[in-house]
Amino acid sequence: MNNDDNLWLGLRQGDKEMFLALYKKYYHTLLFIGLKEMKDAQLVKDTIQQLFLYLWEKRETIQEANNVKCYLVTSFLRKLTSDWKKSKQSGVLQVVWNSYAEDSQLNPEEKLIRKDEQSHLFKLLMDRINELPNRQKELIVLKFYEGLSYEEIVQRTGLSHRTVYNKIHEGLKKLKLDMAASQYPRSAALLSLLTLLAAAATIAPAR
Numbered sequence: 648m649n650n651d652d653n654l655w656l657g658l659r660q661g662d663k664e665m666f667l668a669l670y671k672k673y674y675h676t677l678l679f680i681g682l683k684e685m686k687d688a689q690l691v692k693d694t695i696q697q698l699f700l701y702l703w704e705k706r707e708t709i710q711e712a713n714n715v716k717c718y719l720v721t722s723f724l725r726k727l728t729s730d731w732k733k734s735k736q737s738g739v740l741q742v743v744w745n746s747y748a749e750d751s752q753l754n755p756e757e758k759l760i761r762k763d764e765q766s767h768l769f770k771l772l773m774d775r776i777n778e779l780p781n782r783q784k785e786l787i788v789l790k791f792y793e794g795l796s797y798e799e800i801v802q803r804t805g806l807s808h809r810t811v812y813n814k815i816h817e818g819l820k821k822l823k824l825d826m827a828a829s830q831y832p833r834s835a836a837l838l839s840l841l842t843l844l845a846a847a848a849t850i851a852p853a854r
Contacts, residue, residue, distance in 0.1 A: 651715035659706050666706075670699050670759060673716070677723050684727060694727045696759050772837055775822055783818030790815055791844060819845045 654672070657665020674695060681691035698719075702709060712718040776784055789795045789803065800811050819841060826838045 651712075655712055655715050658702060659709060659711075661706055666699075666703055667759075669715075673719050676716075677719065680720060681723065681727055684724065690730060691727065694730045695723065697730070698723050698726050699759060768836055768840065772840065775825065775837070776818075779818050779821065783814050783821070786811055786814050787818045816845070 651669075651672075654665050654669040658669055677695045677698075678691060681694065682688060685691065776787055779787070786800060786804070786806075789800050790797075795803070797808055797811055800806070801808055804811065806814075823838060823841045823845065826841060
């Protein structure tokens, strides 16, 4: 059986099987610790997955760990506290993604892979958003990435409710049309996500 040092070395060397073995070994330990700290089971699970995704993405630069368990627990608790604070301002995009991608039948390893897919999809979507006119881009980021309400966007930008609403929908419509007509990587998945975003933004401001 692989010990922690071998698993950590495998992670640093890019061995996906060793990485997943490390994840499997400590998933339930971190879950137990996290649930002792807070009642939000979904946040705890998401934080575990995000921690391991971070380790995988940074595998070439992370250092040796004198005590792998201690390193993981400490890093996890630090990130859990940070994620809990951020969750109070969770973006609409994250909520929409959860409704789009949630599958209770997935095991923890499959959910980790799904999280990796999510990160990649978010990056592709942001690449397309960056191609929009500046005002549309700004408002879509405020609405779907920062999770601001229409009222909060109005207060921040000084625009009218109607202008904010219209610009967001114009931007989403343009993104959908461009995606439908292109051979952009993952265009089908992005188009599905954009359809859900458009649905999430259909509640027009009262003014």
